Amino acid sequence: MTTPDASEKQLLKRELGFFDLTLFYIAGGLSLRWIATAAAAGPSTILIWIFACLCFFVPLAASVLELSARYPQEGGLYIWTQRAFGDFSGFLAAWTYWMSNLPYFPAVLYFGAGSLLFAFPHGQQLSSSRSYYLLFSLACLTLITILNVRGLKFGKWLNSLGAFGSWVPVAILLVLAGVSVLRFGSATRFTATSMTPHADLKNAIFWSTIFFAFGGCETGSFMSEEIKNARRTIPRALIVSGVVLAASYIAGTIALLVALPSAAISGLGGFTNAIQVMCARLGLSWVVVVIAVLVALNSIGGAASFLSSTSRLPFVAGIDRYLPRAFGRVHARWGTPWIAIIFYGFAGMLCALLSQAGSSVQGAYDLLVSMSIITYFIPFIFLFLAMIRLQRETVPPGVTRLPGGRPTAVLLASVGLITTLLTIVLAVIPPEDEPHKGIAIAKVIGSTLLLVGAGIAVFLSRRSHKST
Numbered sequence: 001m002t003t004p005d006a007s008e009k010q011l012l013k014r015e016l017g018f019f020d021l022t023l024f025y026i027a028g029g030l031s032l033r034w035i036a037t038a039a040a041a042g043p044s045t046i047l048i049w050i051f052a053c054l055c056f057f058v059p060l061a062a063s064v065l066e067l068s069a070r071y072p073q074e075g076g077l078y079i080w081t082q083r084a085f086g087d088f089s090g091f092l093a094a095w096t097y098w099m100s101n102l103p104y105f106p107a108v109l110y111f112g113a114g115s116l117l118f119a120f121p122h123g124q125q126l127s128s129s130r131s132y133y134l135l136f137s138l139a140c141l142t143l144i145t146i147l148n149v150r151g152l153k154f155g156k157w158l159n160s161l162g163a164f165g166s167w168v169p170v171a172i173l174l175v176l177a178g179v180s181v182l183r184f185g186s187a188t189r190f191t192a193t194s195m196t197p198h199a200d201l202k203n204a205i206f207w208s209t210i211f212f213a214f215g216g217c218e219t220g221s222f223m224s225e226e227i228k229n230a231r232r233t234i235p236r237a238l239i240v241s242g243v244v245l246a247a248s249y250i251a252g253t254i255a256l257l258v259a260l261p262s263a264a265i266s267g268l269g270g271f272t273n274a275i276q277v278m279c280a281r282l283g284l285s286w287v288v289v290v291i292a293v294l295v296a297l298n299s300i301g302g303a304a305s306f307l308s309s310t311s312r313l314p315f316v317a318g319i320d321r322y323l324p325r326a327f328g329r330v331h332a333r334w335g336t337p338w339i340a341i342i343f344y345g346f347a348g349m350l351c352a353l354l355s356q357a358g359s360s361v362q363g364a365y366d367l368l369v370s371m372s373i374i375t376y377f378i379p380f381i382f383l384f385l386a387m388i389r390l391q392r393e394t395v396p397p398g399v400t401r402l403p404g405g406r407p408t409a410v411l412l413a414s415v416g417l418i419t420t421l422l423t424i425v426l427a428v429i430p431p432e433d434e435p436h437k438g439i440a441i442a443k444v445i446g447s448t449l450l451l452v453g454a455g456i457a458v459f460l461s462r463r464s465h466k467s468t
Contacts, residue, residue: 036270059416112299145345162301
């Protein structure tokens with residue numbers, strides 16, 4: 001048996017075009033659960049959306065635009081960080097990213113499962129059933145894994161359905177909100193006071209959740225060598241999808257608040273529940289069934305986009321031998337890193353199983369979301385630092401830079417870096433109702449150090465193995 005190397009990448013098939021990648025970004029980036037979460041917090045989240053867009057999403061998208069154009073290799077974040085700071089930093093950036101996404105899968109699928117219950121007359125009887133949520137998550141992850149092993153030409157259809165399941169409900173929401181305002185008036189008063197974010201602990205912690213919603217535009221570059229003309233396709237798809245994401249989050253939040261008071265929006269099925277209340281008032285109850293199915297598709301598409309893209313990180317680490325060499329294998333017939341995909345899919349299923357150990361459904365959901373937020377931002381520190389560091393390298397011919405060149409790139413990356421560090425601090429702070437704040441902070445920091453320490457141990461072990 002030969003050792004896998006970069007030649008394995010030649011077996012990859014370029015399946016994603018501009019339209020496919022745009023839908024991929026929308027499916028992974030636009031999660032309807034965040035619209036409901038934001039609306040439940042009141043009108044002040046509108047300004048937080050704008051701040052998060054300008055100070056996190058724009059710097060992130062700009063960094064991905066330039067770095068993916070400069071270095072359009074499979075692995076994206078892994079390659080950029082490795083090129084800027086060496087193998088250790090590249091591996092650690094990839095390790096924290098793929099580990100942070102494991103709790104994301106059951107978390108987003110729980111939301112989809114909760115929303116789907118609204119499509120059935122007696123569906124809410126399962127709203128507290130741990131078995132239902134677990135089986136739904138496992139079934140979806142199994143389907144996603146199988147389709148992606150067969151190839152992106154199959155897996156991309158889940159992304160397309162997920163994108164369809166996000167912008168269509170938002171469009172319907174805008175129409176319903178408009179009708180509600182005409183018939184009943186606005187349910188929320190938008191004043192300078194109500195729209196001003198309060199500088200208290202509870203609201204500060206919430207900001208990290210909003211920033212989390214804007215992540216995902218980095219994922220397409222993980223599959224650069226499976227994208228047709230990646231240097232040109234990634235920037236175009238990012239710009240189009242970015243406009244859709246920002247507009248949907250802000251307009252969707254405003255629409256929910258116009259139609260309903262923030263107190264009426266909550267829970268695992270928050271978005272669909274809000275639609276149900278609106279439709280009941282307007283005598284359009286049948287619309288709820290359609291929305292429930294679409295929201296479930298949105299959740300499945302989001303999980304599919306992150307599983308297919310993030311599994312490419314252990315694939316390139318396997319090629320570099322920092323993971324067992326089997327991870328670097330590409331299926332000769334299907335042209336996919338099938339072992340990395342299967343392993344990552346099973347890891348997501350294991351996370352779903354562990355999340356339900358001795359916990360309620362809502363408790364498991366909250367735990368999964370908090371774990372994702374805290375660990376998800378660590379790789380972005382590496383990404384923004386790599387963006388700054390790599391400005392010293394010569395730009396390859398034919399690469400379109402950001403307007404303003406190096407000064408603009410460094411400024412945007414610096415803003416993104418500062419915002420990321422602030423978000424991590426906010427995510428660590430325990431909620432106001434936590435009785436043992438010191439212990440809660442210690443658990444968060446301890447689990448993060450344990451996660452990073454495990455990555456360091458794996459890297460050192462594999463590096464020692466490579467040298468023998």
